[in-house]
Amino acid sequence: MNKLPLIIKREYLAKVRNKSFVIMTFLSPILMVAMVVLIAYLTKINDGEKRIIGLLNESDYFTHEFLMSEGTSYVHFSDISLEAAKDSTANQGYYGLLYIPNGKDLEKVAEGSFLYTKDAPNTDVLDRLDGIFQQRLRQERLQKMGVSTTDFESIDSRFEINTATYDGDLNIKGINEIKAFIGGGFGYLIMMFIIIYGGFVMRSVIEEKTSRIIEVIISSVKPFELMLGKIIGTSLAGVTQFAIWIVSGGLLLIVAFAIFDIDPSSMNSGAAVGANFGPPIPTADQTLQIYAQELFKIPWAMLITFFLIYFILGYLIYSSIYAAIGAAVDNETDTQQFIFPIILPLMLAIYVGFFSVFSNPNGPIAVGFSLFPLTSPIVMLMRLPGGIGEGGVPIWELVTSILLLIITFIGIVWLAAKIYRVGILMYGKKPTYKELFRWLKY
Structure with a gap:
């Protein structure tokens, strides 16, 4: 085994002196960092995009639910037909048009509502809209059972169980x-x-x-x-x-x-709600x-x-x-x-x-x-x-x-x-x- 150090030295020097090894040693970090920066930059641009949705609400419901939020804003239409609202939304280049028909029964109003878009809508947008409708329907159903608005807010409050170790250290999800x-x-x-x-x-x-x-x-x-x-x-x-x-x-x-000026934590800010x-x-x-x-x-x-x-x-x-x-x-x-x-x-x-x-x-x-x-x-x-x-x-x-x-x-x-x-x-x-x-x- 006395020749083992010589073999190790020969193999090591043969590798590190190789031209392709030297080039990739210094070029790879540049390429990897460029890829990460590009992804972060594109994510930043994508998250900065403001989605504008036209809203034609012919019902007496949803008067305060559709408010401006992070990444989404609403333009309210009134006293125009559905076709006119579609044309106006398309001409203005809005993300889509949310149509809520007239009716006295909230269940039927919700079932008759449509989101019109040029292409298939983003899942995050659909989740937000679905959440608003589901929240309002749940509130209406409970009110019919005699639950007041104050009681509903109390019932709907968020709850997460606390967890800790036997030593008393808190755990987080x-x-x-x-x-x-x-x-x-x-x-x-x-x-x-x-x-x-x-x-x-x-x-x-x-x-x-x-x-x-x-x-x-x-x-x-x-x-x-x-x-x-x-x-x-x-x-x-x-x-x-x-x-x-x-x-x-x-x-x-x-x-x-x-x-x-890229914040790495912002790369996860677009998680679905x-x-x-x-x-x-x-x-x-x-x-x-x-x-x-x-x-x-x-x-x-x-x-x-x-x-x-x-x-x-x-x-x-x-x-x-x-x-x-x-x-x-x-x-x-x-x-x-x-x-x-x-x-x-x-x-x-x-x-x-x-x-x-x-x-x-x-x-x-x-x-x-x-x-x-x-x-x-x-x-x-x-x-x-x-x-x-x-x-x-x-x-x-x-x-x-x-x-x-x-x-x-x-x-x-x-x-x-x-x-x-x-x-x-x-x-x-x-x-x-x-x-x-x-x-x-x-």
Whole structure:
């Protein structure tokens, strides 16, 4: 193993000195930030659009319900026909025309109402209008039962149950989902890193094999040392590139938002509003402050530490498989039959992890996938923002998951080295799964 540092250094320098590697290292953050800024800017323009809806109300109802709101205003028509109102709305370029017919029965008035638009209306607009009609109908029905307007407002008041831990700390709605998204983000980074840089390892092995350079190298270096050196050297180059992306991307994002005067929180301001028109919920500033306090309580140091642990172990496992595949084939086209079984556990971890962790982070599915070595680097990271110990991930599950990863890494490296040793000097034949299994016995 005395030549391992030399192999690592060679692989690392070969990657970082590559012209395409340098270009993508500095160009990728610019492209990613440009995409984020473009999305934020377009969202800002879209949210700033004011929808004007013409209102022709021939009934005695809905006299005060349709008021100007964020993003929507109403122009009231009176003493004109429906066709004239349609023509006027279309000529003025309004978003649409809401027609409420005349009638004494509110139920029939509501059933006969129409929203006329040039194209299919926005779901958010329909939800708002439906909510107004539903609110008014509910009020009318209760008044017929003898419920006064004051009583109706009391009945219709918003209620949300208070939740807290046994220690008395208040909980807020949606924080578990936010934590799962944070953990899922870390898991997604691991998946992308494995796919991208695992592919680098595989292509590097294929290039040396097809150019016959490997025959010279293998005469003075053991196949296991060469494989391990490629994996570690390529991973270090990837970490270097990744670190540059994070630092430069973060700085560019801050500068871009400052230059274009974009508020990142406004990107979610267009969420649909339901039919509940009860008392107002806490202001946006108050809600953001509560969520910020909860996010600060997340054990970030612990999360980043275990991210690095799972990242290293997960990458070493998968890159060993990529290296073995690269040694077994002669060109990148032949790798397609072997790639899907590698990517499948990663995709499964992302999708099953999100569904299981969102609904029950300590349920049997979430626990099982966070212990299985091929999916644990992603699913366990989704569970860790909830903490370790009581209420979070049990310590024994965390320790067992890491031990299983280490054992799996040793086993896969040992098996991959067998395939690597045989396949690295074989040419002109596309191997099958049966042949790969036979190589493991050599």
